[in-house]
Amino acid sequence: MTPQVHLDAVQFAYPGGFALTKIDLMIGRGEMVAILGPNGSGKTTLLKLMLGLLHPAQGQVYFEGGALSARSRRELARAMAMVPQEPSLPYGLTAWEVALLGRTPYLRRFHGPTSEDREAVQAAMTATDVLTSAPRPYNELSGGERQRVLLALALAQKPRLLLLDEPTRHLDLSHQLRTLSLIRRLNVEHGLTVVSSIHDLNLCSLYFDRLILLSSGRIVADGPPDKVIQPDLLREVFGIAVLVGPHPTRDIPWVTILPEKDKGSPPRKECDRL
């Protein structure tokens, strides 16, 4: 079996200095992978390399057996999608018009969207539960709704690989869970491969099968949650003290954050009682 995504000795450096060093990584079809790591550890860079938005300085990225650089953007956009990190939209597009942009790789030059395109967008917006907001201006939607419109845009591409860059950012707890449940459902029901950067360790544990831990541009751990969510590892990578125990009701690791050691418990302010 060829892996769906294969990074073979990939090196990448920004002119500013930050670099990913010799990344070897294989992701199989239907996996649900979280990419973890401190800010600036290379999570977004790794996603952009998988999508071909950045090109490796050395090494090669393969998608479904072929080198990424040999494929046309249009062909790739029909096979993989990335949920944008809520870009600011320059002018007043409706939610429908935004989701319809996911059909760009299927449009023929000089032609408008076909009924097939409209059906795909409708199905995608139904899946992400934003169809009723379709006629509303995107910029007037709540953060959670925008996120789901952008997810619909990506799904309208009919991808086999879905890349997400911190999909729970800016969302309240209930929307974080809803978004991840939806992604998980797409993964389980449609065999969609999911690779997502994410910060919350417990959400990783709850929703993902495989965690990849990055630190300063290297993969320092790769495996199921109970292998990666280890107190020593987390202390070294994030510089935080944690307790890891079992989830109260599920058979997964659960992280309890401890306050910084040398300062004791967080200072509590004394207040006058009125």
Next chain:
Amino acid sequence: MSVHLAPRTSHLARRAYLGLSALLLLSLLIGVLQGAVPLSPATILKILLHRAGIPIGPITWQPADETILLQLRLPRVLGGALVGAALATAGVLFQGLLRNPLADPYIIGTSAGAGFAATVAMLLLPPASILGFGSVALSAFLGGLLAVVVVYRLARVRGRNSVVTLLLAGVVVNTVLGYLGSLTIIFFEGSEFQLRRVFTWLLGGIAVHDPRQLFVVGPIILGGIAVACGFTASLNALAIGEDGAVAVGVDLDREAGRIVALGALLTGAAVSVSGLIGFLGLAVPHILRLVIGPDHRRLLPASALAGAALLVLADAVARSLVAPTELPVGIFTALLGGPLFLFLLRRNGRQPEWE
């Protein structure tokens, strides 16, 4: 089923096209009626039918009327329509590509390149002529294109063109060439007539000296607009940013190069017969976006029609206001378009168009 989901239906677009086409025809009529020698609409129609080979009975007009219509007014009016359509289309292309509400057809170097080359031509070059194009028109066309090529090369960093560097390189080249133009004027202080000519050219005015010019500029502009319609999906996709556009399948490097080339060609062709007409290419796309929405598939053709109509009207005003003196039409594109733009902007004030 999905019709109610797309609130800006093709129905609305069709009405807009129809309305704008009617407006364009009306402005063309006003344009040919306007002038020192009165020509009635009936006479105009008869001359046109007669020339088209359709028998309309005895000739009732003066031979001079025919000359005025066919050699002077019609080329002028059609030239205005072509220039207006080209500038509005280029405005749509550059605003969409650069994702910038201040972008206009001149933003990436055309105005200063054309202006500098035209200034040099007016002060220093003999008035040669090819196919009705004088040395000024040709210099302006080539100068504009050359400046865009320079900007495009300058903006290329590590084999990739970023939209922001394109914008900045355009501003820098425009500024530098603008001052070089001023320096040229100071160094080669021409006659008062020459300086006046430079000043007028920079303000813009339709100058079709020879109907043959239209047979060159016409196909470039109409063909350019037709080709531009093939880029509307890419321009739409750019709304979600450069990475977003690439992620949905836009080969941005190639596509951006083509859009820049197309915009520069349209602008260059326009500038060669009109000098630097300002504001139109900036305002028309904004006005149309407020009226029919931001979908480039509709915005682009609608802007072309509206740009054509607005410039023909502005030109009619510029010719007639203090006739027989002609005022630079660039003044009136701003004076007519500005208030219209502000009115629409304030009417839609609740929802900002650009964020």
